Amino acid sequence: MAMGMHGPVPIPRLRRVCCSPSSSHLDGCTSYRWHSANCALPTETLSRPPSLGFKVSQSTDNDWRSLEESARKDKNERNRRHHRQIGPNDLAANTPFSGLVVVNGRPTKMTDTRPAIREGYDVARLSPEANDLAEGFGNTEACRARFSSPSASLQFRKTSSWDHINGGNKCSAVQQTTSTSNATRINGASGGKQLACKAVVDVLEHQDTDEHFNSMNFVTKHLDGDENVGSTSHDTDSLDRRVSDIQSNQEVLLQPAENVSALSKMAAEDHTQVDSSNRLTEAAELPLSDNSPGQSNVARLACTADDIIIVDNIATATTVLAKLRGEYKDAVHACDTEVADIDVKKESPVGHGRVICFSIYCGPNADFGDRKNCVWVDVLDSNIELLNIFREYFEDSSIKKVWHNFSFDRHVLANHGIRVAGFYADTMQLARLWHSGRKGAEGSYSLESLTSDMKAMNGVYDWDSQTLTKKTSMMELFGTKKLKKDGTEGSMKVLPPVEELQRSETTRERWICYSSGDALCTWRLWESLYGQLSKRKWYFQNDLRGSMYEFYDTYWRPFGELLADMEGHGMLVDIEYLAEIEKIACKERAISISRFRKWVAKYCSCADYINVTSDAQIRQLLFGGFKNVSKCRSFKVPNVDGYIEEGKKAPLKFRSIEVCGIGVKLPCHSLTSGGLPAVGMQSLKSLAGKVSIDYVATEDEEEFIPEDVDAELTSGGIKDCKASKGPKQEDLSAYGQAYSAFKGGEEGKEACKAIAALCEISAIDTLISGFIQPLQGGDSMGPDNRVHCSLNLNTETGRLSARRPNLQNQPALEKDRYKIRQAFIASPGNSLIVADYGQLELRLLAHLADCKSMLEAFKIGGDFHSRTAMNMFANVKAAVEKGEVLLEWEPKPGQDSPPAPLLKDVYAAERRKAKMLNFSIAYGKTARGLSKDWKVTTPEAQETVNLWYKDRPEVRKWQEAQKKSARDNHCVYTLLGRARHFPDVSSTSEFHRGRIDRAAINTPVQGSAADVAMLAMIELWRSVELKELGWKLLLQVHDEMILEGPTKTAAYAKDLVVKAMSHPFEGVLAKSEIKRRSCVL
DNA sequence: AACTTCACG
């Protein structure tokens, strides 16, 4: 297989697409969009790395030797990598890449590309997604509205949201996404199938927030105690010995054929028990927590006061510090902090929280006097100076520190100006690597849950289930029953603030033991996971690369540190801009509500009081009397206008209203999992059709518009719009099913418009409550005025997730009606670079399946979906061959229009089908599901699916192999060799087996894409050049990287980013080799 | 807490 680069990467050409008006504060705001038509082949990227065995010290490659030598000196190493022009990893060629936006300095907005499209800019140069958007614009004339912001003469173009979803095509059945019904969702708080998991739900809530639950009330889960805690004889050296034993056992290189079975066998052995508790297991079969019954319920601590040296003065601190940095400097240190003044449920630790104490444990044989091996440091009140004394310890990069949920402690310590260095491992991430499916009955990834789990802990050196060192929850130790109003004890337990626990004489000792226990438990957990992961083999492309712990060391450790850095940086948000947006959104919402109410009033007396955001009430209204919905039902609503019920003196807070159906039987689009008619966007849309919504407020609607909305906002822009809209044409096809349900005519039209308005309300609502408001709110906002989300590695496939707030589900660029993404700005003098991969998952599928046809299509480049359509449909292919249509068109200078119509215009339906399949197949969608979406019979859908597979037989074969692997080996692997485990399928239902099959198909694709994104991020993070220029990673959205840095170097930095993303395997593999060699030697 | 709906890749 050719391993060289497949031709040079085309030189990115920046093309100015749109420039904002010069009259506003948006001066100088420029948006660039770059699209590379020629994406290199993934196979080259992913082709086997230089074939190196496990023991590579005798590598013949001189480059490797020099690489290793220079790697020993950290500084030099970075410079060297910077300047190295060629090396073994250059064989790893480009990863597909397309689409890049650079936005200039403050106040920076990503300028809307849509006006550019409207103005006739050639959209062919935009990414395929943008092209799809452009398609959508063909049919949005009727929906067009324009409004302008008063301070900035920024012009927007508004479209109704469903036009984008459907790409503006009449074939409304074809959609990009279908929602996953809740009943089928494996994770999440919802899902009625988690009955057996109820006991741990409360713990699950806090899984990623460390154990710093201060002054918070929550229900506790009782864990049975284990009376026997022992300080067992440990020996830090023995650990190292054991590791080298493990490593020397791995010298044997297996043949590829044996690899899979050997590895999976090992995995199966490792997980005989774990597998049975995988999340995919049906709830009924989930074993309940295996805390030994019959044990005493008395709270027990992992360590006692005899083990702990309390550091509360400078003298002791100095002594302890000397030992930590002297005698024990080479040991692994587990650290943990306790933090006050933070609500972990809401606030980001960046800028919030104050350390009140911390603990350090570096092995059982450490002795800080009197055989005390746990260090506990009080930094409350005047002892705060001890924190400064320990600063050198925390900032010492040579001391290996293990944390549980590192980023939390890192941020809190950063609040005190301490920049933690020497990050060695995060036991939470290790646990996720060990077993990604820990949800439900098995517990969460909290320290408490993990250390209580025999399976997680049995990797410790002197494993003995009797002396399991587990964390005891704070609630168990310090919780007191909350008193109810009548004075009796309630079932709720409450926790005093941690600061109080530390100060109070009655709890101080227990508190110290608890806190020290955290470090001890973290250390033991690390020891166990280290042992277990070291035993698991790590393969990359059938090449044994070492153990999974080495995988952690090579990838996830730097990744974890990088993520903490990103969280720390945060994103700058333009609050004022969001406030403007919110006003507009609220105004439109108000208008829509008033329209809807006006319509409802004709049929129901409750019109003025109905809660339009209540799906239950809407369901009652639209479907009352039909489809299992009772005719009338009463609801409690806020008593807004002080209505006084009969026999009452004062108005009550709530009043009840009677909601009856409109009396017309509407067609029901779909049912919810509960069997009731669904009233989501899909259903409403099919009722309303493509009715246009404009926001020209009529006279009597004015009263609904909030006072504080600028008059200019509401009138100016909209009048213009109306003028440009021209005479209304009667197009009955635009009306949806409600039209005929109302027997057509005006009544039918009104119904459609009203339901469309309802649709708008819901759309606006989600934008306001989901994005506009949380981004303005202070909880996720640090003192630096930046939004700091929490980035977690908590997914089954290895993707990231973002929380508080979730910055990964911001409205997509193309569908962002209120331009919410423009609120993400760079600080003055800075710019943002947003770079995303094009069709990364599909390319990986092509590579993994080694599908000739797909690889060829990617090699040629251009619009992949069009090419798929061509290969699927003979008539399309014929048209292309005859030159009647063009697959894609790259405008050349002097060319205004393509010489022939484009495929995607002429065969739009075909292309959409192909596109749909491209996405669906990788996820394992069935013909049955497609038939539902496309409103065709299952055999017809199957026929289309067969067409897709026709020239891609390898994909089918590969998918079958994955299913088999899931069935036989209980796991599948990503590109980098991460495993996802599955429960034994033989014991599950047919439905569940199907789910496992689809997950097995999807995980290697999604997980490998996550791997590539991670590699790229590590590259970007490590890039000395980017660092020196001041460019920092801010956020990742699965296949999209967002960086911030000085505007003046943006163009250059962009090239570096493109390069790093295009060569994700560069450098990282080298790292792994270095690591491996140094381990063995 | 359960249910439904919605945003993203």
Next chain:
DNA sequence: ACGTACGTGAAGTTT
């Protein structure tokens, strides 16, 4: 008997 595309986070309402 029911779910039939994967993977997430979050909000609002009602029980």
